[in-house]
Structure formats: C-alpha cells, structure tokens
Amino acid sequence: MLGALADPKRRRAIELLGERPRSAGELAGELGLAPPAMSRHLRALKEGGLVEDGHPAFDARVRIYSLKDGATAELKQWLAETEALWSHQLAAFKTHVEGGA
C-alpha cells in the first residue's frame, strides 16, 4: 500500500472512517471532494488494504466503507507516531545540514 497514505485527503478519510463507517457520499461531503475524486481515493485505500466496503443489512443498494480488520486504532496510532517522529527528525536534519556542519 505504498503511497496509499501519502495524500492528506486519504489520511483524513482514514481518520473519519476510524470514528465510524461512512458512505462514499458522506466522505466526499466531509472532505470537500467531487464523487469521482472520492472514488479514486477509496479505490486506492481499498487496494492498499486499509479500507473495505460492504452493504448494511437493511439496504443492499447502499455501500458503506469502513476500516479493515478492526486493528486500525493501533495502525493509526503507529502511523501518527511514526510520522511525527520522522517529521521531527527530518526538521532536525535540515537544520543541521543547512547550518554548514
């Protein structure tokens, strides 16, 4: 799933799906995306193994997206922590290397 989370909209979609499952339309509305763009992001997230879709019991016409495996709170935490770590370290590296050391 390399790159599946490189896009901020996808990260936000993951955060929203971490709260509860949502339809593509709901996600598009919250992210301010047009439906085709939302479909593209959801496809990337599905192919990346982060998201799955299904139908609610009451209506087979509705497609609901949710985070896969239920292990996602941990995953999200790992992602957030690892990002914060490297963001911090790369900033320190930039200061160092541009300081002429």
Add this chain to the structure above:
Amino acid sequence: MTAAVIVALRVGVSPDVAFTAFTRDIGTWWKSHPLFQLSRKGDGALRFDPAGPGGRLVTRFDDGKEWEIGAVHHWLPGERLAFGWRLPSFKAGQTTEVDVRFETVGDATRVTVEHRGWDGIPQKHVARHGFELMLFQRRLGEYWRELLKEMKTGF
C-alpha cells in the same frame, strides 16, 4: 497488514552532501523528542557502523548498552539509504523498514523518508507513551500544516 508513512523535506544542499550528513552525522542531528523516544532509556547516540553497505544502524545508550536498530540494506551515496528498524519494545520477529531517498530538486535536495511494514505491533508497545487519540490527531494536523508549508516554499 502493512502500512507506510512518508515524510519529505527539502534541504538546501546537494544530494551527496545530504547523504553524507545524514549518515555520518546521524549522532549529531538526531534530536531526541520527549514524546517519541526510541526506548525508555531515550534515543541514545545513533551511528551507522560500519558506515557503508553491509553496515548496521546502532544506538548507544547512556548506560553504555548498545542496540542494533537494523541492518543497512541499501547504501547508494547521494541516492538512497535503506535500513531495518526495530525498537527494543518490538516483539521478536517484528521489524519495520526505513527507505530514505535523496533527489535533486533545482539546486536543493528532496529527502523522502518512507517507513513501512507495520505488522500488528501490539498496541501496548506502540502506544506506550499513553497518548490520547485527540492529541495524536492534533499532532497529525500540525504535521500536515508543516509539510504543506514546506511544499509551498518550493518543494
């Protein structure tokens, strides 16, 4: 399940200089962060030992004990550096991989860190700092703002 984190930053030096500083000076530029420490003993002093292909990324803690973070898998000066990443809190067999790319962008270099290979590291390990989820999300927001700002300045 595997996952990847990608963080990029532009630095105002050539890829060769960036690569050399990244590897040779990691013990200097790596700054321990109270919220993201590598172990309970802190981060220690990091180094590539020996420097070059076939080396390892090692850290030495204040008490003199050393920890091998991971083996170097790619060492291409000015281009790419890849190494394994295991922290003392990981279980046996659990490992992640860090891939660092150095690319010319005008007269600067884009340094991209890709950290991947999450395989269900137990929550009590990754979450040992006891973060509140909201704090994470706020940090995440701050991070993206920072990154976007960086991108605006010519990334």
